[in-house]
Amino acid sequence: MPEGKPETIFDVVDKAGMLVQKGRIKVPYTWAAGKVASKFLVGLRDERRIYGIRCPECKTVFVPPKKLCHKCMVEMSEWVELGDEGVLETFTIVHYGEPTVHPVQPPFAYGVVKLERADTGMVHLIGEADLASLEEGQRVRAVFNDIRRGHYLDIKYFKPV
Amino acid sequence: MERAAIVGVGQTRYERSKEGIVAELVYEATCRALDDAGMKIGDIDSVVTVSNDFWDGRTISCMAVADAAGCYGKDASTVECDGAFGAFYGLMRVLSGYDTTLVVAHSKVSEGNPRIITNAAFDPIYERSLGLDAISASALQARAYMKKFGVTEEQCALVSVKNHRNARNNPYAHVPLDISVEDVMKSPKLADPIKVLDASPLSDGACAVIFAVESAAAKRAKKPVWVKGVSHCTDAYRLGERDLTYSIALESAARRAYQMAGITDPWRQIDVAEVYDAFSYMELMWYEGLGFCDRGQGGRLIESGKTGMAGELPVNPSGGVLSAHSVLVAGLARIAEAVLQLRGEAGKRQVAGARTALAQGINGICAQQHCVWIVSTEQ
Numbered sequence: 001m002p003e004g005k006p007e008t009i010f011d012v013v014d015k016a017g018m019l020v021q022k023g024r025i026k027v028p029y030t031w032a033a034g035k036v037a038s039k040f041l042v043g044l045r046d047e048r049r050i051y052g053i054r055c056p057e058c059k060t061v062f063v064p065p066k067k068l069c070h071k072c073m074v075e076m077s078e079w080v081e082l083g084d085e086g087v088l089e090t091f092t093i094v095h096y097g098e099p100t101v102h103p104v105q106p107p108f109a110y111g112v113v114k115l116e117r118a119d120t121g122m123v124h125l126i127g128e129a130d131l132a133s134l135e136e137g138q139r140v141r142a143v144f145n146d147i148r149r150g151h152y153l154d155i156k157y158f159k160p161v
Numbered sequence: 162m163e164r165a166a167i168v169g170v171g172q173t174r175y176e177r178s179k180e181g182i183v184a185e186l187v188y189e190a191t192c193r194a195l196d197d198a199g200m201k202i203g204d205i206d207s208v209v210t211v212s213n214d215f216w217d218g219r220t221i222s223c224m225a226v227a228d229a230a231g232c233y234g235k236d237a238s239t240v241e242c243d244g245a246f247g248a249f250y251g252l253m254r255v256l257s258g259y260d261t262t263l264v265v266a267h268s269k270v271s272e273g274n275p276r277i278i279t280n281a282a283f284d285p286i287y288e289r290s291l292g293l294d295a296i297s298a299s300a301l302q303a304r305a306y307m308k309k310f311g312v313t314e315e316q317c318a319l320v321s322v323k324n325h326r327n328a329r330n331n332p333y334a335h336v337p338l339d340i341s342v343e344d345v346m347k348s349p350k351l352a353d354p355i356k357v358l359d360a361s362p363l364s365d366g367a368c369a370v371i372f373a374v375e376s377a378a379a380k381r382a383k384k385p386v387w388v389k390g391v392s393h394c395t396d397a398y399r400l401g402e403r404d405l406t407y408s409i410a411l412e413s414a415a416r417r418a419y420q421m422a423g424i425t426d427p428w429r430q431i432d433v434a435e436v437y438d439a440f441s442y443m444e445l446m447w448y449e450g451l452g453f454c455d456r457g458q459g460g461r462l463i464e465s466g467k468t469g470m471a472g473e474l475p476v477n478p479s480g481g482v483l484s485a486h487s488v489l490v491a492g493l494a495r496i497a498e499a500v501l502q503l504r505g506e507a508g509k510r511q512v513a514g515a516r517t518a519l520a521q522g523i524n525g526i527c528a529q530q531h532c533v534w535i536v537s538t539e540q
């Protein structure tokens with residue numbers, strides 16, 4: 001909308017005498033990434049590196065990292081530098097569009113990628129791929145965006161190796 | 162534990178774009194449950210409503226249905242989860258000093274945008290920006306499960322065929338259909354391997370269930386249906402941290418519910434089951450998690466016909482969630498359907514002689530939580 005012009009937020013539709021009011025809720029938020037995700041995201045932004053974090057008790061390496069291990073209920077602090085390659089564990093090809101939330105146009109693919117040395121899967125977009133020939137077990141590599149801002153989408157997608 | 166029973170159930174019809182406001186749906190379900198139990202609102206000691214602010218498009222959404230649920234002047238509280246979990250809280254209340262508790266869930270899924278709303282269930286720092294939603298996330302789970310065990314799309318389609326056919330016998334169902342596996346296979350793709358007919362519809366509706374302690378249950382109009390066992394369990398939040406090929410949360414919830422109910426052989430001891438099949442593959446995974454068959458055998462079980470209306474253990478005689486998916490309501494509706502079966506009031510969808518029934522609810526992306534109920538005609 002042009003600046004200064006108020007957006008009409010309430011429209012009324014008359015369905016044979018039954019009125020339906022259209023509206024939308026837009027609420028700005030400022031979500032803290034927290035210490036752990038911030039380090040991970042800065043790693044993507046400044047080093048093009050993917051960092052995981054290891055549980056001191058069960059030794060699980062989580063990526064993306066989080067502060068505590070849900071199984072052991074202990075804090076994690078041991079960072080592990082992971083490679084940018086891994087294996088596609090599962091995937092789906094999305095055929096519908098939802099422009100408000102989808103970062104790309106359909107058809108496109110999501111995958112769960114198990115990076116080398118990581119024990120958890122990382123969910124991300126799969127790009128530069130012939131969607132029809134994607135397969136579980138296929139090796140994929142992270143492709144970083146040229147312009148990075150400390151965001152999960154600093155990894156543009158994973159592409160088949 | 163003191164014995165508790167379900168003494169009243171009420172549902173609206175499930176349909177797309179109902180004309181009424183949510184409070185009207187809640188009122189309809191509440192009045193039906195009260196009538197069913199032969200109760201007046203004054204006989205209800207406490208109320209649990211089930212609502213979610215995003216689906217309702219308003220904050221503190223529970224307050225907007227308080228009048229319609231009969232909360233005025235009562236101890237009322239809310240659960241923001243599937244209705245099966247709301248029912249768990251309702252049961253806790255009658256076991257904690259309230260003689261009777263009404264639980265009512267509602268949703269008008271058609272008023273919002275389910276893809277945008279379920280996208281908001283993901284972590285805003287990590288996966289949310291990918292645009293994942295309930296369908297695409299479930300597709301990742303479906304594919305992981307099917308690949309691991311060799312379950313086919315045709316086997317998943319059989320669930321859709323069975324449940325949509327069953328729905329023809331349920332006057333509350335939204336999408337009764339006489340379809341074939343081929344129809345499911347040819348329906349448009351949403352997110353591989355999920356196609357339109359593998360996915361549940363967007364249904365508006367409400368459901369209410371009334372719990373009572375033993376002393377209060379005896380006074381009610383209908384024969385009480387007894388709660389024999391109930392448990393719920395939670396898995397890890399992130400998809401990448403779970404084994405998507407089976408549900409540890411369901412296996413655990415089922416095990417504990419069975420233990421409480423004295424069930425050692427669920428396949429033989431349960432007469433009818435109502436499970437939360439938001440997508441066709443889920444019913445197969447839930448067969449496994451509930452111990453109806455071994456891990457990976459869900460596809461073979463649906464093929465055997467043993468979970469059909471004429472089978473040994475009919476699953477979703479109501480048509481299930483694939484035939485009416487009112488989000489938040491659907492788990493409570495599974496319990497209401499189980500009650501109707503045990504009373505012999507399920508009409509054309511009745512499973513003859515049912516004495517023990519199972520109902521299951523799920524919550525979260527790819528069913529992060531499961532809630533399993535065992536109810537029985539016998540105390």
